[in-house]
Amino acid sequence: MAAVPVLDCSLPQQWQLMTLLPMLFLLLLAAAARRRSWGRKGRRCLHLPPGPPRLPILGNLHQLGALPHQSLRDLARRHGPAMLLRLGSVPTLVVSSAEAAREVMKVRDVDCCSRPDTPGARRLSYGHKDVAFAPYSEYWREMRKLFVVEFLSARRVEASRYAREAEVEKLIGRLSRAGGTPVLLEDHIFALMDGVIGTVAFGNIYGTEQFAHRKHFHDVLDEAMSAKAGFSAEDYYPNAVGRLVDRFTGTAARRERVFRDLDAFFDVIIDQHLDPSRAAPEKGPDLIDAFVALFMKENGSVVSFTRDNIKGLLSNVFTASVDTSSVTMVWAMAELIRRPAMLRKVQEGIRAAVGDDKERVHPDDMPKLRYLKMVVKETLRLHPAVPLLLPRETLRHVGICGYDVPARTRILVNAWAIGRDPASWDDPEEFDPGRFDQGNKDGVGFNGTHFELVPFGAGRRMCPGMALGVATTEFTLANLLYCFDWALPEGMAPEEVSMEEAGGLTVHKKTPLVLVPTRYNPSANNNAS
Template identity: 40%
Template sequence: MFFISSFFLISSLSFSIVILFLLKSRSSSSKPHKNLPPSPPRLPLIGNMHQLGSSPHRALHAMAQNYGQLMLLHLGTVQVLVASSADVAREIMKTHDLIFSNRPKINISDKLTYGSKDIAFSQYGEYWRQARSIAVLHILTNKRVQSYRQVRKDETSLLIEKIQETHESIVNLSELLISLTNNVTCRVALGRTYDGKKFKNLLERFLELLGSFSVGSYIPFLTWVDRLSGLERRVDDIGKEFDDFVEGVIEEHINNKLVDIKGQEDIVDILLEIQRDNTMGFHLERDEIKAIIMDVFAGGTDTTFTNLEWAIGELLRHPQAMKKLQQEVREIGQGRSMITEDDLEKMSYLKAILKETIRLHPPLPLLVPHESTQDVKLLGYDIAAGTRVIINAWAIGRDSSTWTEPNEFQPERFLNNPIDYKGFHFELIPFGAGRRGCPAIQFAMVINELVLANLVYKFDLTVAEEKDLDMSETINGLTIHKKCPILVTTTPCYK
């Protein structure tokens, strides 16, 4: 009797398992077949992580040659869609902009930006709309950006004075440009400058960590690796150090309001006023103020300096372009002591040089990642909700189907060419586009234009040594920097 019962039980279980298997197979076969983008072979657990190397923008560009303008990678447990052409970027940031307007939650950026309460990394929703409206309506309006022109003039004059004081000896121009962009950002955001070397070091470490690779963000059950490597501790330490600094700045403003220029409010003043008067119709928390200030520093200093450094590097490598720019600037300057911001609109070749520089060397080559909020068809492929999206702006800027001789520095390609970097032409998107496009384009580019125009107006620049023509790159967090600093000798042109 026992054997009969056991046999019956085993038979019933086996029958049930077979039925369940058949039902599952039938259910799976009844589901519509997913048409996924091309995907390179992947390894267990890590997926395609090993293929990214030390220069992900270059590695992804090379992979796109084999797998196409839209490919699907697997980084640990995370599906990542990679766009490498203007057409795909247009589909993502224009046609389906709303669906792809979210940001993925990444462990490091989340910690450093007070739970992603800044503008760049906050998830799409009501808070992001409120934070962006503060930037667009109060911080980065055309009127507000123009109001800081005295700051830009002062710091550009100071740069020229420092170079003149060297009396034609070798000048580390990279160091001076970092100091200038730091000072402009500090005065505009905080009301005054701060200890240059100390602040520069803090900002460099912050930005480096912001773009660091976190194993736990891609393979959650290996989060302990970030702790073991010391990454979590370093993030906590730099987060506290930056928080202490910004907290001190806010308290300084509350207790003794600073005004850098007579009658001119800085960004901290504006944010505190919005908090105090509730002018936006919602309450702005202290941590939210700090997160927005961090955005200003990350976007206003590093990317601006990087663009200037690459532009000067390219001009030193291309003397004819340098000469042509100097002719334009000096014809308009007519021997006056400085180029003013009113002069800049007349300088078409200056603008072409900066466009060409940012095409070849976008400061954030992979932009800030997007994330899909729902299932969507993209160029005929099925993209699932929650898919992370990388837009390779570096690859798009070097796409041979768009650009003739894409790897060559040719500013003339932008003369009488409507393509611009403001997010309307997807062939050139160093600042992104759509809802999540950078709102600080004008603020950054006017500094670049003013400083570059005055440098070539006031000085003839010559590379100090042949090795300084090296244009190799290094990645610091999210941004690409020139690996070697620019060392030049300077010959004054106008007293």
């Protein structure tokens, strides 16, 4: 779904090391040595956006807290929807309203569509040989076009339906065998998403015991996600001092270790696909087959396709797809279980549209499930998986909301705050799917044309995986709600379900969602009635 997210501004325990006097002294020297257009002379010439006062060296880093999207929303309420911060030594514009987002991602999109060069993204994307983190250039345009055609086009999404159906069948089987006992829903949904994306990328072998590397890959992927989410001094002090601090805290060494593990895994998989004795894929070429074909083919494009291109794109496929869709489904189920009447409404609607004579929902049933689609849309409004989207960077001096924003300013779009903005939404904190079926929100979608709802971004850097993510999310939820009746563990009331968030690369429920599934038996229900 939503592209690999990517800026987590929380300050873990490693930050305590940053307060050591020698490091602060070095940072102070570096800050004093650097002359920027943001200096006093520049301030007299430019009409900069407002923002909170800053501390020496830290700037506004200390104001971010454990959940940056929430802290930034609170700051924006005092300083405005286009707010200038300095995170370490990095000037950062935070936009928190639909109108400000429209200026950044539509009106001035061509000036605000690059990506900042951060060390974690650079290393784990093989020197920006990917789509999510590559700076805006002719190279990026060609890679995005190739990525969409080979993995994310409507044709590919439809062709991958066999993977979604197969993994949903497995999910239904696992939950049915639970026999009415409590299950940790997130684990089951994550396994499904991992199977869907893994099958599309690696072929049918991914879901079998023949794929001996699967568990190891999970461990490496978890490490990669954790490394991207962790604090890196060089993200906020992009100079020799930031690099020195990352070496001192072990951040750089950890990043390199994760990269080597991920690289070794990708090499094994690519070598298997290059093996001439490999049997032809049962369901046709998988994603790596398509990339390998480009690797073997001479072409005249600006992209000289190499192994590193394949690896960079694969890192996007997994880090941007598995976790984001899983998070959205868990939030949707949590919101519904807290509202029994709404849960019954969506289940009855699905069962009436699909009929009682099927084992599960089929893809052809999906266009009939309008209320379910509104539930997903409302979930994305309140709980965007990547609340700050991926950071952008201005290519040149630009005007945003009447303010001057110099070149190479980092931009954060707070999709979480925009989705809860009272200026755009009535009762913004209330979970109400029906809002999309009435009034001025009827027809509002997340395809990048309505800036009050931007969980996937908009403009040139909009998440290209939106179609695949939404299709998988809707189809999985439809089957969970059709095939099972859901309840909380004995003794727990709906209002006791915690909706507290936990920070990271994506925003999860802090407290795991434990539910009791009971297989729905339409014939028993009909007899009882």
